Each structure stands twice: as C-alpha cells, then as structure tokens.
Amino acid sequence: MEFCVLFGGASFEHEISIVSAIALKGVLKDRIKYFIFLDENHHFYLIEESNMHSKYFAQIKEKKLPPLILTHNGLLKNSFLGAKIIELPLVINLVHGGDGEDGKLASLLEFYRIAFIGPRIEASVLSYNKYLTKLYAKDLGVKTLDHVLLNEKNRANALDLMNFNFPFIIKPNNAGSSLGVNVVKEEKELVYALDGAFEYSKEVLIEPFIQGVKEYNLAGCKIKKDFCFSYVEEPNKQEFLDFKQKYLDFSRNKAPKANLSNALEEQLKENFKKLYNDLFDGAIIRCDFFVIKNEVYLNEINPIPGSLANYLFDDFKTTLENLAQSLPKTPKIQIKNSYLLQIQKNK
Amino acid sequence: MEFCVLFGGASFEHEISIVSAIALKGVLKDRIKYFIFLDENHHFYLIEESNMHSKYFAQIKEKKLPPLILTHNGLLKNSFLGAKIIELPLVINLVHGGDGEDGKLASLLEFYRIAFIGPRIEASVLSYNKYLTKLYAKDLGVKTLDHVLLNEKNRANALDLMNFNFPFIIKPNNAGSSLGVNVVKEEKELVYALDGAFEYSKEVLIEPFIQGVKEYNLAGCKIKKDFCFSYVEEPNKQEFLDFKQKYLDFSRNKAPKANLSNALEEQLKENFKKLYNDLFDGAIIRCDFFVIKNEVYLNEINPIPGSLANYLFDDFKTTLENLAQSLPKTPKIQIKNSYLLQIQKNK
Numbered sequence: 171m172e173f174c175v176l177f178g179g180a181s182f183e184h185e186i187s188i189v190s191a192i193a194l195k196g197v198l199k200d201r202i203k204y205f206i207f208l209d210e211n212h213h214f215y216l217i218e219e220s221n222m223h224s225k226y227f228a229q230i231k232e233k234k235l236p237p238l239i240l241t242h243n244g245l246l247k248n249s250f251l252g253a254k255i256i257e258l259p260l261v262i263n264l265v266h267g268g269d270g271e272d273g274k275l276a277s278l279l280e281f282y283r284i285a286f287i288g289p290r291i292e293a294s295v296l297s298y299n300k301y302l303t304k305l306y307a308k309d310l311g312v313k314t315l316d317h318v319l320l321n322e323k324n325r326a327n328a329l330d331l332m333n334f335n336f337p338f339i340i341k342p343n344n345a346g347s348s349l350g351v352n353v354v355k356e357e358k359e360l361v362y363a364l365d366g367a368f369e370y371s372k373e374v375l376i377e378p379f380i381q382g383v384k385e386y387n388l389a390g391c392k393i394k395k396d397f398c399f400s401y402v403e404e405p406n407k408q409e410f411l412d413f414k415q416k417y418l419d420f421s422r423n424k425a426p427k428a429n430l431s432n433a434l435e436e437q438l439k440e441n442f443k444k445l446y447n448d449l450f451d452g453a454i455i456r457c458d459f460f461v462i463k464n465e466v467y468l469n470e471i472n473p474i475p476g477s478l479a480n481y482l483f484d485d486f487k488t489t490l491e492n493l494a495q496s497l498p499k500t501p502k503i504q505i506k507n508s509y510l511l512q513i514q515k516n517k
Numbered sequence: 518m519e520f521c522v523l524f525g526g527a528s529f530e531h532e533i534s535i536v537s538a539i540a541l542k543g544v545l546k547d548r549i550k551y552f553i554f555l556d557e558n559h560h561f562y563l564i565e566e567s568n569m570h571s572k573y574f575a576q577i578k579e580k581k582l583p584p585l586i587l588t589h590n591g592l593l594k595n596s597f598l599g600a601k602i603i604e605l606p607l608v609i610n611l612v613h614g615g616d617g618e619d620g621k622l623a624s625l626l627e628f629y630r631i632a633f634i635g636p637r638i639e640a641s642v643l644s645y646n647k648y649l650t651k652l653y654a655k656d657l658g659v660k661t662l663d664h665v666l667l668n669e670k671n672r673a674n675a676l677d678l679m680n681f682n683f684p685f686i687i688k689p690n691n692a693g694s695s696l697g698v699n700v701v702k703e704e705k706e707l708v709y710a711l712d713g714a715f716e717y718s719k720e721v722l723i724e725p726f727i728q729g730v731k732e733y734n735l736a737g738c739k740i741k742k743d744f745c746f747s748y749v750e751e752p753n754k755q756e757f758l759d760f761k762q763k764y765l766d767f768s769r770n771k772a773p774k775a776n777l778s779n780a781l782e783e784q785l786k787e788n789f790k791k792l793y794n795d796l797f798d799g800a801i802i803r804c805d806f807f808v809i810k811n812e813v814y815l816n817e818i819n820p821i822p823g824s825l826a827n828y829l830f831d832d833f834k835t836t837l838e839n840l841a842q843s844l845p846k847t848p849k850i851q852i853k854n855s856y857l858l859q860i861q862k863n864k
Binding site for chain 2: 184185189229231246252269273277281292295299321507513
C-alpha cells in the first residue's frame, strides 16, 4: 500500500510539520510515493524524497518549484505541454495547526474526494478550538479543568472572571505544540503571558495550573468497530513541554512507557473511546490526559499528533494500513431536480 | 460594488439553492457579475445571467459547460489556448446545506483568499450540526429545547433515552429546510419518522414538539461593531413548514412582520447577539426562536438563509454592501524557518 504525506501549511507549526514528515519518512520509507509540501501561500509542491531533510527546507524559499493545484483525484500540473493530473494514493494529512487541524485541508480533500488519513471537518473544528473541545467533552461525560475564555474585549477583566487561583496556565485557544503557552504564578506576570497567547489566537484560555500533575498520553484510532491503542506514555516534562522541547521530541524513536495500573489504563481508554466516538473516524489521534485524585481529565485532543505518534505504537505500519481500509465514506447525493421540474409543470 | 453568487452544491438542498440564487438575481440585478454554479460532482461553472431560471436548471445535465477549478483569486479555465484565471469579485456563498453550510466552501474560499459573505469554518460546523448548536447556545446562556441525539447504535432505545413525552419532533442532525423532519404523536409513528430522518443524516435529533408554540425569526449581521437587524418575522405555518412550503416561501417578496412587544423584540436581539458573537462575522444569518412562557429559546441558526432572507430587510442592498466592508480578515503567517536553521547550525 502506498501513501503520500501532506505537510507544511500556513501554520505557526509549519516547521514542526516539516520535521514530522521527515520523521515519518524514516518510518514508512518507500511506502511513501509522494511528499506534498504546502507553502504558506497555499501552493502545493512535490518534493523529491532525496530532498526530505531539514537543510533543504531551511532554504526552500530560494528553490524554484512548479506550483500544483489540488483538484479532483490529485494535483494539477500546468505546463506548456498542457494540463496533467498527478493522481494521489492515500494522503496522510500531517499539517499541524492551521490548515491541517482547522478543517481547511480536510475540506479540500473531502471536496475533491481524495482519500486521506486525518480528522474530518467537524473533528478538526472541535479539537482545534480548545474551548469547543471542553464543551464537547463535558457533554460526553469526560471531565476537563475549569476555564475562562478571553477575547480582546474581556481580557482586562481576566482576574474577575476566574473562580480559581494562581498559579494558572494561559494558552491560545487555537494553537498547538505549546506555542504561546505560559504559566502565571502571580499577577505581575499576567499581562505578558496574555500578550504572548494573543499573538497566536484571537481567543485565549486560562486554566488552573496544577504543579506536578500526573500526565498520560494515549494515541489510537478506530478500525472497523474496534479500537487500536498505542501504549500509554507519561511525557517527560519539566513544568510543561514548551515548543522547542516538543519540537525536538518528535524525532525520538521510542517514548517511555508509563507505569500505571491496569484499572487506570482502562479508564484512559474508556475516556478516549468516548471522545473518539465516530467523530474522529479516519484519524489517528492522541488524547492527553491529567489524572487528579484518581479522576481522569482531558487536557487536549491532538487530531494530528507529531509524526502521527508512530513511536507509541508497537506496529505502526500495520495500524496505518488497517486504518486505511476503514476510512469514513461520504455518501453521494443524487440530484433529481424534481422540484425544479415541478415548478416548470406548474407554470 | 460587484458580487458573484455561488450556488448549487452536493447537497439535499441543491435545488433550494438554485431558487435562492434566482431570487437574489431579482434583488441585486446587475450588481451580480458572475453566477457560479457548483454541481453535485464538485465542478464549478459560470452560468449566463440570461440562463438563470428554473427551466435551464431543470435540464442542466444535458448542457455542455466547461468545468472550472477554484484556485487563488478565482476560477481557473483550462483550454487549448492555455490556462486562464477568471478573477472573482466578492462571493456570496448561497449554497444551502452540504458544501455551503458544512464548512467545505468556507474552507476553499479562505484557503484561496477569495473574499466572501457567509459563515466561516467554525461557524458553519457549529450551526450545521444541530446538537453542536445546542451545546454552543447553552454555554452562552441561550436556552434551547430538551433533546436526545440518536445514531444507528442507540436508535432502538430512543424512548428510554427521552425524559419528555409525545408529541415530539424528529430531525436529521445535519440538514436544513425541514428535510426529513416529522412530528411523532404516538409510538407507532416513531420508526417511520426515524427512518425518514436517518435518510439525511447519520445522527438524528429528537425534541419535544410544542403545539402552537410562538415562533419568531430574526435575521441580521454585524457591521464593524454594530448589529444590523432585519425586522422580526412570525413565520406563517401549519404544524411546521415542510420542505415544499419553505421552498415556495423563498420566492416571496415580503414576509409578514411579527406583532410583538418591544421588550420581546429586544430579548430576541440580545439572544441573537450572543449567538452571532464574533463567530458569524462576515455572514448574514437568521436565528429562529421559540417563545415559551415569555422565555426565548433558540430553535436553530440558519447561517445561509434562503436568498439571504433579503425580504426581511428594509434596505438589503445597503446592508450587503456595508457587510462587504466589514469581513473578517485572516492574518498572514510569516514562516521564518528559524528552528530548521537552528537544527542545521547544531549539526
């Protein structure tokens, strides 16, 4: 089975996505037929396998590649010889953050009926926006931390809106990879931390910060009706993983397995299943949980985790191939024009 | 100011959208530079203004039009003379239901940086999915009716899941224009009504049906920081407006103004503002409310109402032109490749 890897994007995590794609090259090797790079101006390019290394991308702006257009079945190449379609095998959406996780690429791929692994539109919107993730999780009976949602209008009242105390953690409402995330221990740090978060997002989320909280990450997907889980990872962290740490983290090979009871692991899986539901069908996601007083809380859903969290799976290739056989289908709608014909008849 | 009207789509409301576009032609006349028809196979076509009538579309499958591709700045036309871009003025997204209201076209237009009037991706997802609309409204303090959400797995237990009694109303969770909506008065009608709703959507919503409930519709948009409202309409209904009634309803000229107190009108507007928030920036939406014991309940949000509910506005053209000056902007992201350069440096 062949894949193509779609990466890059007009995203604050553009570079993360490049590293993610390079890491996946190491795992899937010659199973990858095409590497499709999306630049920040939304042009698509095919990248030679031999150019899939950081040096090439560090200087990509100087390269002269022919831009391609995404359309039915694949990429359209216009040249003086005329237009040609490059047909695509199954696409792995590996664009982190904007474009990839906000629903845009899912929309384009669905629109052009190009099969892909990754979250669909609703799943993207519900996981990309951390406030919506909370609403969704809460309704499913999955606990999340208290929060306050700020925008430019109410940010001056941040402290009045909170019913929890210092320290707290401030995050952009729409961004991943810990960009713009800061822990605030006292009031004088607040404005700076808010400024930092508002740089990445029009809305900002504040949550209580729990020193030394237990964190567990679990990746997985649904194949036919069964769940396929990774092992549980206990992220190696200082206070929290910042952008640079996470970034370097992607290229690792194996993550440390968490030491936790079977009962707790089962609880994590039950929460994962509730969240994955049917919404994330077609995607490999990673749910990051907190455990506080033996209760599981959702921290966040990563609908396109770094290099698809391949290092957490015992047999990642087989998981991916099985998932490829279990993608959600969009039913075709038949247009009969029966009402239009009726109008004509009544005229 | 010139517009183009985008209509059709792979949607159960495909024909509604055609009628909607024809109605808007009558209102905006020569302000419309292009009529862009999207067929159910996701090809775009330009339709001559003289062909914008129901007879033409009733037989459109027999027409041989050159398909166009949506890309940066406009529509790409490939011919033996080479590729040519047809630049588009401001697009009015008038595709009801699938494609138009589910976030796909919003994604394509945003991706290619084509300015448009209509809901953005998040707004589309939250209003297209009636269950998500309820979660969102509830969190904002806007009341909605009790509900049960069914899928194929739990539909057999529908009656056990409900904490309300007959009669109730059954709706597809993702569909507009009353398609697949039925009132169920007794148990024996249930299976038929569920089958009808599941034809349109993988999930089905059940709500209590309140005979003779007061209904009020209010359309509007936010221009800069102020709201511009239509007058309040009291829909002329039998039990509820079914697909055919609503469909014929679109071509009307003026809707009857509702007879309601200033205080109630103010309440409707306050609820509308909460829902519109910043989420629907760039769109003219219609909120349909119930009033029960003097309390306002949201029934549903129409993010692309039929012919943009132009008949509810005193001066629709000016509203549209002002809105065109107040569209949300997506900030451009600068890619610096600083982390990639750092990796290179550390090598």
